[in-house]
Amino acid sequence: xxxxxVRTLSLIVGTFTYLLVGAAVxxxxxxxxxxxxxxxxxxxxxxxxxxxxVSSEDYRIMEVIVLGGVPRKAGKQWxxxxxxxxxxxxxxxxxxxxxxxxxxxxxxFTVIYAVxxxxxxxVLFHSIxxxxxxxxxxxxxxxxxxxxxxSVDVTDVDLILAVTTxxxxxxxxxxxxxxxxxxxxxxxxxxxxxxxLFTIGFxxxxxxxxxxxxxxxxxxxxxxxFILFGMAIVAACLNLFVLRLVTMNTEDERRDEAEALQAAAxxxxxxxxxxxxxxxxxxxxxxxxxxLGKADLGSTTDMDSxxxxxxxxxxxxxxxxxRGRFKYPL
Amino acid sequence: xxxxxVRTLSLIVGTFTYLLVGAAVxxxxxxxxxxxxxxxxxxxxxxxxxxxxVSSEDYRIMEVIVLGGVPRKAGKQWxxxxxxxxxxxxxxxxxxxxxxxxxxxxxxFTVIYAVxxxxxxxVLFHSIxxxxxxxxxxxxxxxxxxxxxxSVDVTDVDLILAVTTxxxxxxxxxxxxxxxxxxxxxxxxxxxxxxxLFTIGFxxxxxxxxxxxxxxxxxxxxxxxFILFGMAIVAACLNLFVLRLVTMNTEDERRDEAEALQAAAxxxxxxxxxxxxxxxxxxxxxxxxxxLGKADLGSTTDMDSxxxxxxxxxxxxxxxxxRGRFKYPL
Numbered sequence: 001x002x003x004x005x006v007r008t009l010s011l012i013v014g015t016f017t018y019l020l021v022g023a024a025v026x027x028x029x030x031x032x033x034x035x036x037x038x039x040x041x042x043x044x045x046x047x048x049x050x051x052x053x054v055s056s057e058d059y060r061i062m063e064v065i066v067l068g069g070v071p072r073k074a075g076k077q078w079x080x081x082x083x084x085x086x087x088x089x090x091x092x093x094x095x096x097x098x099x100x101x102x103x104x105x106x107x108x109f110t111v112i113y114a115v116x117x118x119x120x121x122x123v124l125f126h127s128i129x130x131x132x133x134x135x136x137x138x139x140x141x142x143x144x145x146x147x148x149x150x151s152v153d154v155t156d157v158d159l160i161l162a163v164t165t166x167x168x169x170x171x172x173x174x175x176x177x178x179x180x181x182x183x184x185x186x187x188x189x190x191x192x193x194x195x196x197l198f199t200i201g202f203x204x205x206x207x208x209x210x211x212x213x214x215x216x217x218x219x220x221x222x223x224x225x226f227i228l229f230g231m232a233i234v235a236a237c238l239n240l241f242v243l244r245l246v247t248m249n250t251e252d253e254r255r256d257e258a259e260a261l262q263a264a265a266x267x268x269x270x271x272x273x274x275x276x277x278x279x280x281x282x283x284x285x286x287x288x289x290x291x292l293g294k295a296d297l298g299s300t301t302d303m304d305s306x307x308x309x310x311x312x313x314x315x316x317x318x319x320x321x322x323r324g325r326f327k328y329p330l
Numbered sequence: 331x332x333x334x335x336v337r338t339l340s341l342i343v344g345t346f347t348y349l350l351v352g353a354a355v356x357x358x359x360x361x362x363x364x365x366x367x368x369x370x371x372x373x374x375x376x377x378x379x380x381x382x383x384v385s386s387e388d389y390r391i392m393e394v395i396v397l398g399g400v401p402r403k404a405g406k407q408w409x410x411x412x413x414x415x416x417x418x419x420x421x422x423x424x425x426x427x428x429x430x431x432x433x434x435x436x437x438x439f440t441v442i443y444a445v446x447x448x449x450x451x452x453v454l455f456h457s458i459x460x461x462x463x464x465x466x467x468x469x470x471x472x473x474x475x476x477x478x479x480x481s482v483d484v485t486d487v488d489l490i491l492a493v494t495t496x497x498x499x500x501x502x503x504x505x506x507x508x509x510x511x512x513x514x515x516x517x518x519x520x521x522x523x524x525x526x527l528f529t530i531g532f533x534x535x536x537x538x539x540x541x542x543x544x545x546x547x548x549x550x551x552x553x554x555x556f557i558l559f560g561m562a563i564v565a566a567c568l569n570l571f572v573l574r575l576v577t578m579n580t581e582d583e584r585r586d587e588a589e590a591l592q593a594a595a596x597x598x599x600x601x602x603x604x605x606x607x608x609x610x611x612x613x614x615x616x617x618x619x620x621x622l623g624k625a626d627l628g629s630t631t632d633m634d635s636x637x638x639x640x641x642x643x644x645x646x647x648x649x650x651x652x653r654g655r656f657k658y659p660l
Contacts, residue, residue: 008457015454015558019421022443023414029436030408037432041398048392052382062378066396068371078360084353090530091349097427097532102367106359107521113352114528119571124345126576127338191437198444200420202427203533228345241449246456 002256081214088224090114091121092231094201098209128229129236136162156244163237170230171197177226181219182207196227197234332586411544418554421447422561424531428539458559459566466492486574493567500560501527507556511549512537526557527564 049059076082077099089096090113101107137154140162144152174197175189184192184205192205213219379389406412407429419426420443431437467484470492474482504527505519514522514535522535537553538544 004457005461008454008461011450011454011457012558015421015450018447018450019414019417022417022420022447023410025439025443026413026416026431026436027408027410029433029439030413030431031406033433033436034406034408037398041395044391045395048388048395052384052388054382054384058378058382061374062392063396065371065375065378066393068367076361076365078357078364080353080357083356083360084349086356087349087352090352091345093423093529093531095425095525095530095532097534099364100532100534101356101360102363103359104517106356106363107517109355109359111521111524113355114524114530117348117352118528119568119575120341120345120348122568122572123575124338124341126572127334127341130576131335131338187434187437191441194441194444195425198448199423199529200425200444201423201531202425202430204427204430228342238449238452242452242456245449245453246460 076214079214081217081220084224085208085214085220087113088227089201091117092227093118093199094196094227095199096201096203096206098203098206124228125232125235126239128232129239132166132233132236133159133163133240136166156240160237160240160244163233163240167197167234167237170233174226174230177222178207182210193230197230199231406544409544411547411550414554415538415544415550417443418557419531420444421451422557423448423451423529424526424557425529426531426533426536428533428536454558455562455565456569458562459569462496462563462566463489463493463570466496486570490567490570490574493563493570497527497564497567500563504556504560507552508537512540523560527560529561 045059048054049056054062077086082099086099088094090110101110136159140154140158141152171190171193174193175186178184178192179186179189182189188205192207194200195202195205207223208214208220375389378384379386384392407416412429416429418424420440431440466489470484470488471482501520501523504523505516508514508522509516509519512519518535522537524530525532525535538550543549
């Protein structure tokens with residue numbers, strides 16, 4: 001099996017293992033508390049129903065009213081500021097789900113808005129990330145010059161360290177701000193920032209939902225800037241990590257490619273039938289084989305235009321992306 | 331201003347405009363319905379309270395009980411299958427939020443689990459996406475050979491079309507399956523699949539939450555495979571789009587780089603003070619300037635190792651990533 005396939009399979013197995021281990025830990029950490037909470041709630045529920053003489057049926061109606069009314073408690077979710085907040089959670093894929101469309105038209109527009117907007121948002125984050133990396137490179141080079149280090153080159157490890165530090169500062173500083181405005185504990189704020197900036201967005205903790213905060217344009221703007229800047233820096237950090245890892249696959253691709261080129265250069269053209277070592281006869285004169293042979297030669301010629309630079313192994317190629325004269329070796 | 335900065339600024343302005351337009355449309359589509367729903371709920375709430383003689387205070391207690399009990403209705407959320415479901419929504423960043431950790435330990439573990447696992451999951455999607463692109467390239471090339479087209483090369487447009495088609499098929503076919511199992515309308519299922527596979531994950535519609543579905547291992551496994559395969563194909567599609575767009579920036583970088591090299595090649599070394607055209611005196615003998623000059627020359631030599639291939643413009647470079655001998659031009 002090709003090395004790349006083995007690696008993909010190992011990644012699948014690794015991720016599933018990670019999921020299973022995670023599930024076991026979450027089960028252990030949360031299961032008892034959840035059951036305990038459920039039994040207490042169930043007891044209070046029965047007491048409450050007995051106290052007010054409410055039937056099970058009436059209780060169900062009550063549940064529907066309460067659950068339907070949740071978003072309303074937080075202020076006008078669909079007036080402009082709320083709608084902007086919602087649009088931001090769609091574009092960034094945070095998707096808290098604190099307010100979701102109720103109309104068919106709203107759902108259709110959400111689908112179209114997401115499909116068009118998410119790539120735009122990803123390009124924006126790439127672009128900001130790339131500009132940030134430039135700035136970091138300048139700063140790191142400056143520091144190395146001041147420290148009079150032998151080499152002032154910026155390595156990928158330098159950059160990953162710088163971006164990770166900046167992400168950590170963004171999360172911890174952001175958590176301090178939200179903790180003071182939203183009256184959350186500092187730890188809860190850190191949890192909120194991580195869940196938000198990694199775009200998980202559970203919606204168990206949502207900023208801008210207390211005291212009609214959505215009607216305070218200053219706080220809405222602060223949140224928006226924090227989210228866009230914070231996500232750009234976290235995305236830049238993730239990109240650097242991921243690209244560091246995916247380049248491994250590309251190196252294998254390039255090795256295969258080089259071998260294919262070498263093999264093609266050393267290939268001998270055969271006309272007529274060929275008797276192989278085990279006595280079987282291969283008919284080279286067969287039209288299908290001939291056309292295949294031609295096609296193969298064609299693609300070998302194409303291979304001349306394959307990148308042979310000494311650079312970062314062309315991650316587009318790692319992602320299976322071609323452009324212009326660049327061809328896919330099959 | 332540098333072209334790349336102008337492009338980043340345009341992207342920021344463009345994204346904000348897109349957000350504002352989206353907010354205006356969502357406001358128009360949802361605002362009235364939401365207000366109407368809220369007023370009806372408020373009326374029923376008052377009627378219900380009057381009918382059962384429940385005070386406002388008792389009603390608030392009731393709300394807490396109902397809201398706290400929601401996850402419990404869907405079966406055991408934190409037993410192994412539920413915990414696996416939760417872990418998957420964390421790793422993939424879907425984050426429905428249908429069940430969230432209640433304990434401090436659960437929250438801490440979620441943060442660590444996400445920070446370590448999300449890059450792993452991204453690498454997995456990249457890897458599957460890249461294998462898929464290989465398969466698509468083979469199929470496209472095969473079809474072109476059968477159709478006896480002049481060129482059998484696989485272009486990026488071919489690949490984007492193929493991956494987009496495959497994403498659409500995945501979403502529509504997945505929607506059909508969920509529609510029949512979860513008893514949702516077909517349109518709601520499409521909405522669910524888009525919101526899930528683009529990792530928005532509102533949590534307004536969550537599979538595996540009815541009739542103790544979490545206790546059915548077959549359905550849990552089906553969901554897991556659909557999510558991982560579906561997300562890989564949608565991610566591959568988004569990657570191709572985004573990389574097609576970010577390569578524009580890289581082309582500018584390469585142009586700047588070529589200009590810098592050209593300028594460096596034509597540079598003349600000056601010793602002592604230089605009188606400029608406007609009569610001011612530049613002291614080249616200044617130690618700081620001298621060391622800067624040396625450093626600059628050093629980096630110009632380094633530039634020799636900068637990629638000069640004719641390939642896809644090295645998207646790693648577009649993302650500000652360096653490795654080995656590759657250096658950042660500042």
